[in-house]
Amino acid sequence: MPPPAPVERNRGGAVTDSSTLMDRFAHIDTWVFDLDNTLYPQTADLWPKIDARITLFMMRLFGLDAISLRALQKHYYQRYGTTLRGLMIEHAIGAEHYLDFVHDIDRSSLAHNHSLAEAIAALPGRKLILTNGSRDHAIKTAKQIGIDHLFEDVFDIIAADFIAKPEAPAYERFFEQLSVDPKRSALFEDIPRNLIVPHQHGMTTVLVLPEAGETVEREAWEIATGEEAHVDFVTDDLVGFLEGLLA
The missing domain is CATH 3.40.50.1000 (HAD superfamily/HAD-like)
Structure with missing residues (x-):
């Protein structure tokens, strides 16, 4: 049925x-x-994993701690649609390495x-x-x-x-x-x-x-x-x- x-x-x-x-x-x-x-599902753990990788990428880029960078990360996300777009416009960051890095996650869940x-x-x-x-x-x-x-x-x-x-x-x-x-x-x-x-x-x-x-x-x-x-x-x-x- x-x-x-x-x-x-x-x-x-x-x-x-x-x-x-x-x-x-x-x-x-x-x-x-x-x-x-x-x-x-929005309760899956994939997006939190990607979000954490974005923060880690920015930590390595700017040499700052995660707490300091979270606000900047979310600012770029809200203003430009993606953190990547903000980094490209304001810091001339190349996209390929960023995309490979932030999407390098475990999807087995x-x-x-x-x-x-x-x-x-x-x-x-x-x-x-x-x-x-x-x-x-x-x-x-x-x-x-x-x-x-x-x-x-x-x-x-x-x-x-x-x-x-x-x-x-x-x-x-x-x-x-x-x-x-x-x-x-x-x-x-x-x-x-x-x-x-x-x-x-x-x-x-x-x-x-x-x-x-x-x-x-x-x-x-x-x-x-x-x-x-x-x-x-x-x-x-x-x-x-x-x-x-x-x-």
């Missing part, structure tokens, strides 16, 4: 039943997913997600990953989850010429280089401000929140309820949401 379709909230908090949900996505032929904290793989595989049309990380990190992480074979392509920070989400040129390059029609595309993303420009371009936007009852470490500006005007749908159960589209 198939699982029951989830009840989701659309923009403004209104309840959306499964039939309405399917109708709202009937025109979608391109499914775009952020990687970190979206395709795997992630288990294969067979339910997610089945749900993504069943979606009609193209499937793409849009990430502020590197292609190598995206492929290795998706492989660990067991979903790497389902995606046509990965658009990473290098393909975006190191212009990170949420900046408009990052999305415009993505649309152009991968021939994506935003009006026929849906984007799943865990950071609300990364949905602003896609929504302006006509993408159907889905905010992926932490699972119910789970607490994750977030910056204040990253916390969202899903009530934002640029959020069309919000879910704390990505697999259930996708299964609801296919019910």
Whole structure:
């Protein structure tokens, strides 16, 4: 027996039943997913590991202690979309070594997600990953989850010429280089401000929140309820949401 379709909230908090949900996505032929904290649970340990590696990279670069550098690291992250972008602009840091260093992490804590793989595989049309990380990190992480074979392509920070989400040129390059029609595309993303420009371009936007009852470490500006005007749908159960589209 198939699982029951989830009840989701659309923009403004209104309840959306499964039939309405399917109708709202009937025109979608391109499914775009952020990687970190979206395709795997936000309570997983991958992002904290990457975050710690970023701090270590900056400690070696500037010769300062971690506490002194955390504020600068988060300042760059908020202002430029990624710490890397801030380091490139303000300190002329080369990207390749940085990306290799910060993504050199153990991913073995992630288990294969067979339910997610089945749900993504069943979606009609193209499937793409849009990430502020590197292609190598995206492929290795998706492989660990067991979903790497389902995606046509990965658009990473290098393909975006190191212009990170949420900046408009990052999305415009993505649309152009991968021939994506935003009006026929849906984007799943865990950071609300990364949905602003896609929504302006006509993408159907889905905010992926932490699972119910789970607490994750977030910056204040990253916390969202899903009530934002640029959020069309919000879910704390990505697999259930996708299964609801296919019910």
